[in-house]
Amino acid sequence: MTRVRRQNDRAFDRTVNAFLIAVLLATLIPLVYVVSVSLTPLGQTTSLLPRAVSFNAYEELLRQPALIRALGNSVFLTLSGVLISMILTVCTAYPLSRPDLPGRKFLTGVILFTFLFSAGLIPLYLVIRDLNLLNTYWALLLHGAVSVYNLLVMKNFFQNLPESLEEAAKIDGASDLQVLWHIVLPLSKPILLTIGLFYAVTQWNSFFEPVLYLSDARMMPLPVVLRDILTGLNSAEYVESAATTTAPRTP
Amino acid sequence: MTNVIRSAPPAARRSPRQRLLARLWRHRGLYLMLLPGLLWFALFRYWPLWNAQIAFKDFQPVQGVLNSPWVGLEHFQAFFSSFYFSQLMTNTLLISFAKLLIGLPPAIILAIAIHESTRKGLARVTQTVTYLPHFLSWVIVFGILLAMLSPGSGLVNKGVIAAGGDAVSFLTDPGAFRAVVIFSDIWKETGWSAILFLAALIGISPSLYEAAEVDGATRWQRIRHISLPGMLDVIVLVTLLRLGHILDAGFYQIYVLYSLPVYSVADVIDTWVYRQGIQNFQFSLATAVGLFKGLIGLLMIVIANRIARRFAGQGLY
Numbered sequence: 001m002t003r004v005r006r007q008n009d010r011a012f013d014r015t016v017n018a019f020l021i022a023v024l025l026a027t028l029i030p031l032v033y034v035v036s037v038s039l040t041p042l043g044q045t046t047s048l049l050p051r052a053v054s055f056n057a058y059e060e061l062l063r064q065p066a067l068i069r070a071l072g073n074s075v076f077l078t079l080s081g082v083l084i085s086m087i088l089t090v091c092t093a094y095p096l097s098r099p100d101l102p103g104r105k106f107l108t109g110v111i112l113f114t115f116l117f118s119a120g121l122i123p124l125y126l127v128i129r130d131l132n133l134l135n136t137y138w139a140l141l142l143h144g145a146v147s148v149y150n151l152l153v154m155k156n157f158f159q160n161l162p163e164s165l166e167e168a169a170k171i172d173g174a175s176d177l178q179v180l181w182h183i184v185l186p187l188s189k190p191i192l193l194t195i196g197l198f199y200a201v202t203q204w205n206s207f208f209e210p211v212l213y214l215s216d217a218r219m220m221p222l223p224v225v226l227r228d229i230l231t232g233l234n235s236a237e238y239v240e241s242a243a244t245t246t247a248p249r250t251p
Numbered sequence: 252m253t254n255v256i257r258s259a260p261p262a263a264r265r266s267p268r269q270r271l272l273a274r275l276w277r278h279r280g281l282y283l284m285l286l287p288g289l290l291w292f293a294l295f296r297y298w299p300l301w302n303a304q305i306a307f308k309d310f311q312p313v314q315g316v317l318n319s320p321w322v323g324l325e326h327f328q329a330f331f332s333s334f335y336f337s338q339l340m341t342n343t344l345l346i347s348f349a350k351l352l353i354g355l356p357p358a359i360i361l362a363i364a365i366h367e368s369t370r371k372g373l374a375r376v377t378q379t380v381t382y383l384p385h386f387l388s389w390v391i392v393f394g395i396l397l398a399m400l401s402p403g404s405g406l407v408n409k410g411v412i413a414a415g416g417d418a419v420s421f422l423t424d425p426g427a428f429r430a431v432v433i434f435s436d437i438w439k440e441t442g443w444s445a446i447l448f449l450a451a452l453i454g455i456s457p458s459l460y461e462a463a464e465v466d467g468a469t470r471w472q473r474i475r476h477i478s479l480p481g482m483l484d485v486i487v488l489v490t491l492l493r494l495g496h497i498l499d500a501g502f503y504q505i506y507v508l509y510s511l512p513v514y515s516v517a518d519v520i521d522t523w524v525y526r527q528g529i530q531n532f533q534f535s536l537a538t539a540v541g542l543f544k545g546l547i548g549l550l551m552i553v554i555a556n557r558i559a560r561r562f563a564g565q566g567l568y
Contacts, residue, residue, distance in 0.1 A: 012367075012470040019364050020377045027381050027438065030395045033406050037398050046404065092288030095281035102274050107285070114296040117549045120541025121521070122528040123302035126316065127295065146291055176280035205388030208503055212529065223390045227507060230394050 067225060074204060074221040077140055081203035082196055085145050089195065093151050094180050097158035108155075115148035121212075128213055139213035140206065147202075150195045157191040158184060306539035319535075326539035335523065343519040346500040349433045351493050357441045359486065362448035363478055367470065378449070381442025389507045392439055396422065396431065396508070428513040435508070436501060447489060448482055455481040484562075491559045495552035498544045520544050 033048055040046045041054035061067060092111070096104050118124075124143060133139040161184060169179045185192065207223035214220060265273070275282070301316070306326060308319040330336055361381065368374040384392070399406050400421040408418040421427045455477065463473050502521035509517040520540060528537025 008469055013369050016364050016367050017370055017373060019360075020368055020370075020373055023361060023364075023441075024373075024377045024380055027384065027442070029406075030399050030438070031384075034395050034398050048406070088288050088291055091284045095278075095285045098278075098281060100274075101278050101281055102271065107289070110289075111292060114292060116552055117300075117545050118296070119299040119303035120538060120545055121524055122534050122538045122541060123299035123305070124295065125529065126302045126305075126534070127298045131294070142291070143295060145295070146288065176278075176284060180284070201386050205386075205390075207388060207390050208506055212525075223388050226394070227390045230390070230397060231510075 067222070069218065070220055070222040070225040073219060074223070077137060077206075077221055078200050078204045080137075081141050081145070082199045084141050085147075085199040085203075086192070086196055088146050089151050089154055089199075090180070090185070090192075092146065093154040094158055094184060095176075097155045099159075111148060111151065125212065134213055135215050135219070137219070140203075140209055143209060143213070144202070147198070150198060154188075154191055154195055157188060161187055303538060303542055305535050306542045308535060310535040310538075312534070322535075326536045327543065329536060330540050330543070335518075338515065339518060339520050339523055342516060343498055343500045346429060346432055346505075346517075346519065347497045349429070350436050350501070351490065351497075353433055354437045354441065354444075355486070355490065357437060358444040359448055359482065361441060362445040362452060362482070363474055365445070365449060366452040366478070367474070378442065378445070382446065383442070384439045385443035387439065389504045392435055392504075393507045396435055400431065422508065423510060423512045425513050425516045428509070428517050432501070432505060432508060432517065436504060444489070447485055451482045451485040452478060487562045488559050491555040491562075492552075495555040496548065497551055498548055 029048065033046070036048060036050045037046045038057050039050045039053045039055070041052050042056055044052065095101055096108055096111075098104065128134060128139045128143060133142070165183050165187075166179050169183050174182070205223060206221070207227055210220055210224045305316055305319060307321060307323060308316075309322045309325075310316070310319045361377075365374045365378050387395075397405075400408065400419075402408055402418040402420045405418075405421075407421075412418055419427055421431050459477050459481075460473055463477060468476070498520055500519040500521070502519070502525075505517055505519055505522055506525070509522065521544075524537045524541050524544075527533040527540075
């Protein structure tokens, strides 16, 4: 009886581990293949692991001023975007997390509503236009600066901090801003890093809004330039070699 | 304001109004802190709601939102009676439901497998690797898909040809495009959604498993009778919340992946709104369609939340 069960268990373990390895490979193979494509010397066909390695494609890439500029734009947008987003999110989440703030329920409701219902793309575009933010980086930094989801996560985190510390600081005469800066934020490092990472990834990956709000090609961030390269490839019915995946059409 | 405080009588004799003013004044620092955020919400979330009135107007950019003439429900009627209405709804709902129905089981199975694996190192590596694609942008995934699926040099098509088949142009073939949308979404997001289910599994009391083992339950029986019921609340919640977003078929993904040959099977409400509104300057019509989508979405979220509260004991809000 026990022997049968143990054998069953072993078969079960093998199944589970085989499944995990299969999932791992399914996730990794496309990633490995793309790296392999990029390292394959010009004119050779790519296999899953490259037979010969060449960094030609990367050298070519570093010689493209358009790409370097796009990279700089992306870095700038990500850094300043995270800064603006974090300041707005923290400064909104903290007061709303204070249980004794009059009107806190109402204000939270006002914010939550925008999470459930939005007017859509065009009305926001008109706002950006009417504020004269079209073709400025402010459009990209501001249109989605606060994520209601991140805001609520942060507010809940603040609410669960021990209240006595803040009360003690208050009694010692600290202002709200001092309490936030010296007591609350140092205790909130994990959540600040997580939310900051979310904002950074969103801003770094954004490719639709730049196309929507910017018209100057020199201002475009990396994902947009990358997309143009890829769709250029796409319309040319895909190209074999590795170098072409990295060489952009000159705009 | 300062005078109110200085001359305020002892607390017991203050009127309710004075007490409220005093409380507001005491929190002036916090309100000041709230100001930038509230201003942001007013400008970038509530002003668009005001602009949404152009759905009921014939918006002329020169006249502005307020002065454009009212036309009632004309744009809504135009949308509902147009030939693309059924196509857009079909594409949106089909892609959305397929992502939910085909995408959810792998995430649940992955979470169970990670939880059950006796090789903790393998489990941890799998978990980390599978949630990494979530952080890739759809542009990068598009590049990966080109490398994998292109008819000439794509890895998948090499396999197809080696097996004696004909190369498929997955990204431009209307017969294959939806499958690419659904499976690339699964590849990108399965590991990420598994985190929620894994959290639910970790929350199940180990004593339940021990008791089942003493009673002679096999591993499969433990999954069926302990793990799955333990995850049920989260599964119901995730399903209902996704139903609340059933008209969001994944704008960014489709916007990057689609092209003219596959519009008929790939065009969803959001991509259509973008093309008609921004590219063809049909601001009012596109806003009406966006508003329609927003209202259905709101309705679905409210219903889903009701059901989630009843079944899972908790909702989104």
